[in-house]
Amino acid sequence: MSSTPAAELAAIVEKLCWAEAAEADLARLDVLLAAHPDLWPAYQDAVHLHVCLRHRFAGAVTTAPVRSRFRRFGWVAGALAALAAGLALLLAPPPGTRAAPAATVTALLGQLASGDGDGANGRVRLVTGLAEVTFQSGAVVILEGPAELNAEAPHRGVLVSGRASVKVPASAGRFAVDTPAGQVSDGPADAEFGIDVGTDGATVVQVYGGAVEAGGRPITAGDAVRFAATESSPVPFISSRFVREMPPFETRPGTGNDQKQ
Amino acid sequence: MNDDTDSDAPPPDPARHAEFLKLFTRYQREIYAYVFALVRDWHAADEVMQETSLALWAHFGRFRPDGNFPAWACKVAYHRVLRDRRKRGRDRHAFGEEFEAVLIDAADRSTHHEARRDALNGCLEKLPHRDRTLIEACYAGEGTIREAASRLNLSAKVVYKAAARIREALADCVNRTLSAEGRR
Numbered sequence: 001m002s003s004t005p006a007a008e009l010a011a012i013v014e015k016l017c018w019a020e021a022a023e024a025d026l027a028r029l030d031v032l033l034a035a036h037p038d039l040w041p042a043y044q045d046a047v048h049l050h051v052c053l054r055h056r057f058a059g060a061v062t063t064a065p066v067r068s069r070f071r072r073f074g075w076v077a078g079a080l081a082a083l084a085a086g087l088a089l090l091l092a093p094p095p096g097t098r099a100a101p102a103a104t105v106t107a108l109l110g111q112l113a114s115g116d117g118d119g120a121n122g123r124v125r126l127v128t129g130l131a132e133v134t135f136q137s138g139a140v141v142i143l144e145g146p147a148e149l150n151a152e153a154p155h156r157g158v159l160v161s162g163r164a165s166v167k168v169p170a171s172a173g174r175f176a177v178d179t180p181a182g183q184v185s186d187g188p189a190d191a192e193f194g195i196d197v198g199t200d201g202a203t204v205v206q207v208y209g210g211a212v213e214a215g216g217r218p219i220t221a222g223d224a225v226r227f228a229a230t231e232s233s234p235v236p237f238i239s240s241r242f243v244r245e246m247p248p249f250e251t252r253p254g255t256g257n258d259q260k261q
Numbered sequence: 262m263n264d265d266t267d268s269d270a271p272p273p274d275p276a277r278h279a280e281f282l283k284l285f286t287r288y289q290r291e292i293y294a295y296v297f298a299l300v301r302d303w304h305a306a307d308e309v310m311q312e313t314s315l316a317l318w319a320h321f322g323r324f325r326p327d328g329n330f331p332a333w334a335c336k337v338a339y340h341r342v343l344r345d346r347r348k349r350g351r352d353r354h355a356f357g358e359e360f361e362a363v364l365i366d367a368a369d370r371s372t373h374h375e376a377r378r379d380a381l382n383g384c385l386e387k388l389p390h391r392d393r394t395l396i397e398a399c400y401a402g403e404g405t406i407r408e409a410a411s412r413l414n415l416s417a418k419v420v421y422k423a424a425a426r427i428r429e430a431l432a433d434c435v436n437r438t439l440s441a442e443g444r445r
Contacts, residue, residue, distance in 0.1 A: 014425050016301055018406050026301055041370060048294040048374045049432055052381055055290050057400035128307065 005036050009043060017050040103141075103151035107132035107246050110145050122151040126162070132246050133157075138172035141165070144243055152178075165194040165242040168210075179203045181227040182215035193219075194242030202228040206241055281321045285314070288331040290378060291371040295335045299342045309345045313338040331371035377435050380442075384434035392427045399424045 012029050015021040021029075033039055102122055105112075110129015124133055126145035133141045136154035143149055147162020158178040168175040168191045176185035177195055181203035184195055191210030197203050205214040206224035213219070215227045224237045285292075296313065297306040316337050324333055385393065399409040399420065406424065410417040 010429075014421075014428075018421070018424075019303060020406075021301070029301070044294065044298050044370060044374075045377065045432070047298040048291065048377060049381065049428060049435070051290050051294040051297060052378050053396065053400050053428070053431075054404060055293075056385070057397050128311070 005032055005039060006042060008032060009039050010046065013043065013046045013050075017047065101136065101151075102154050103133050103135040103157070105131055106134045106140075109246065124149045124151070130243060130246060135172075135175070137175060139166060139168045139175040141177075142243055142246065159195055159197050161197050161199075163194065163196045163242060165192070165208075165244045167192045167244075179227075184212055184214045187211045187213075192244070194244070196241070200228075202226060204235060204241075206237060208239075208244065280326070281318060284330040285317065285334075288334060288371065288375065291331050291374045292334045292338055294374065295371060296338050296342060299339070300345060305345060305349070309338065309341045312341045312344070316341065331375070335371050376439060376442075380435040380438040381431060383438060384431050387434065388427070388431070392423075392430070395420070395423055396427050396431075 009029070009032050012021060012025050012032070015025055016029070033043065105124060108129070108131050110131060111127045112131070113125035113127050124131060124143065125148045126143045128145040130145070131143045133143060133149060133151065135141070135151065135157065139155070141149060141157060142165045144163040147164060148160040149162075149164060150158040150160065152158055155172075155174060156176045156178070160180075164177070166175070166177060166186075168186045170188065170190050174185060174188070175191075176183050178184075179195060179197050180201035181197070184193065184203075184205055186193070187210055189210050191212055192208040193210075193212050194206045194208070195203060196206075203214075204224060204226045205212065205219055207219045207221050209221050211218060211220045214225060215232055217225065217227075217232055219225050222237055224235045224241070225232050226235045292313065293306065293310055296309050297303070300306050300309055313334070317334055320337070324330065388396070395409075395413065398412050399406065401409075401412075406417050406421050409424075410420040413420060
């Protein structure tokens with residue numbers, strides 16, 4: 001055991017911040033802080049240092065409100081997180097090509113997985129919150145974290161997991177999203193649809209506008225269908241099932257909203 | 262400390278969106294640190310922070326423009342933490358109402374933490390290259406010592422001790438900086 005309460009506290013905080021504290025450590029921390037309230041400032045300073053370093057080197061730690069909350073409050077955003085200045089995340093083109101990026105993260109209210117900030121492999125892994133991904137074709141995808149999207153080409157993405165809403169203007173041409181349950185592709189006109197890839201791979205497709213084809217089955221505006229590996233079935237159309245717009249904050253990269261650090 | 266964030270309040274003027282955004286982004290690390298200090302778990306802190314951010318936004322109309330935003334935000338966060346603890350059945354531990362005064366003081370320290378953050382930026386620049394590389398490795402990726410050790414091809418024990426040493430040096434540097442500036 002460390003010799004002084006302060007030293008003991010520091011040792012526990014070290015474990016705590018690296019997620020290695022055991023229940024006994026937490027209990028001991030309680031005892032220490034109860035017996036020595038004067039240690040609270042040191043405790044807070046130590047935690048704050050950890051949080052700042054985590055934020056500095058691992059991306060923003062704060063999370064944006066999740067979709068379910070948006071539903072409850074309407075389009076009210078409560079937080080802005082990972083918009084450090086100059087954040088314009090270009091998603092890399094497919095290996096072996098030198099073409100322009102297939103897509104760009106054009107707005108972020110949340111946290112990307114560490115390492116995705118450089119757009120490696122065209123992959124967007126959204127840990128939490130919302131991300132707007134604009135494909136070179138003009139299609140716009142809003143991801144709801146947690147979700148993973150691979151920008152394979154200007155006209156094609158792969159939704160590996162999570163929820164996404166997709167807007168495809170007619171000028172964008174045909175656009176397709178591959179999911180574990182099959183491909184979802186739009187028609188020649190404007191289209192807007194949502195895709196929810198469940199943890200079991202089953203996928204719900206809901207169409208807001210235009211028409212899409214999912215798993216070989218046409219779906220028109222106002223309909224929603226659930227696809228599994230071998231079957232599909234209609235499900236209720238729930239308008240609020242997907243987030244279709246980013247919150248009404250100016251969240252574009254480079255706006256200098258995060259002035260510090 | 263009253264939690265007045267559950268009652269209905271008029272929605273903030275749209276003109277205040279930008280103000281909220283500015284304040285929240287400026288102090289988010291301080292609010293998060295406050296939350297983490299209480300919940301002591303990164304995942305739980307994320308969840309509480311989400312709840313807190315929503316409450317802050319929903320009730321931003323009540324925040325006076327000349328008020329202390331981080332202190333207000335931390336007090337809102339405090340009640341979200343209490344809810345989280347009840348939800349997780351963790352009331353058997355730690356702070357209860359008897360710590361309220363301490364926690365209010367702690368919330369008021371959040372402004373002080375902004376100065377510490379500024380000082381930390383300067384201290385990071387003064388770190389020897391080797392230490393800077395190690396501390397970056399520790400916080401990059403998943404932010405675990407094990408991952409950092411693997412990346413650096415060192416043992417976890419070595420990295421753990423080195424990270425503790427570097428963080429202690431950074432804390433000392435921050436304290437010296439603030440003392441020199443008469444802010445500590």
